[in-house]
Amino acid sequence: MNEHFSIQRLGWLLRADLAAGYRSLLTVSATLVGVILIASLISFDVGDRAQGFFTGWYGAMLYVWGVIASSRAFRELHDKTGNQAYLLLPASALEKTVARLLAVTLGLAVYLLVFTTVVSILVQFVFLLMPGAGYGLFNPLDPQLWPMIGGYFFLQSFFFLGAAWFRSRHFIKTTLVLTVVGIGLIVFATLTLNIAFSPGDMADIDGLIARASGSYRGLLRSLEIVQTIFTILLPAACWTIAWLRLREAQVSDAV
Secondary structure, three states: OOOOOOHHHHHHHHHHHHHHHHHHHHHHHHHHHHHHHHHHHHOOOOOOHHHHHHHHHHHHHHHHHHHHHHHOOOHHHHOOOOHHHHHOOOOOHHHHHHHHHHHHHHHHHHHHHHHHHHHHHHHHHHHHOOOOOOOOOOOOOOOOHHHHHHHHHHHHHHHHHHHHHOOOOHHHHHHHHHHHHHHHHHHHHHHHHHHHOOHHHHHOHHHHHHHHHHHOHHHHHHHHHHHHHHHHHHHHHHHHHHHHHHHHHHHHHHO
């Protein structure tokens, strides 16, 4: 299969993945409906406060479910009994990568927005049956949801890459790598600050941040720009490497 992109084949891949996984999707969704309903009965909120309740559940579902799903995005690739069938599907590696990426990013985020909205309506209906009780509805257009979704896209890119890179225990190995890298960055930042500033400055960390904000505004703005570029390029790099890994496997194993 030549490396090119077809919207039609992408649609077929998405439809095939949905047909293969809709039972699991419905099972998890039904379980979450029951859990959220019980949680709403335990922690009763009304009006605008209920938005925070549903927003918290949306974030928890998106991050937990999404990260696990991302770490299993290419399970067929490493399955000895099914990898040949997956690799020989009449679709390019790019199409297969985009299909799985859409499912665990945009697809899951939008599905959970709709799902949480429907659950909030169900919860509202249940509380209307209770005398004198009421409950607020979930607002899927709440602006505070968008940074949450952006943060998820950033985090899941590592687990998406781990799904393609590691042959087994994708979630555990990716988590281990992220933990080691995170500890290394913390140690490096601590050593850098200890070298650059005196112990007295380090003790007054709030004052240090305030003085730095006033003295190095241009530098801080530049760092903010670098951070923004970093949060965009790093996920894109992870997704690209995952595609290259799938293309390598498709060329070496399926031909």
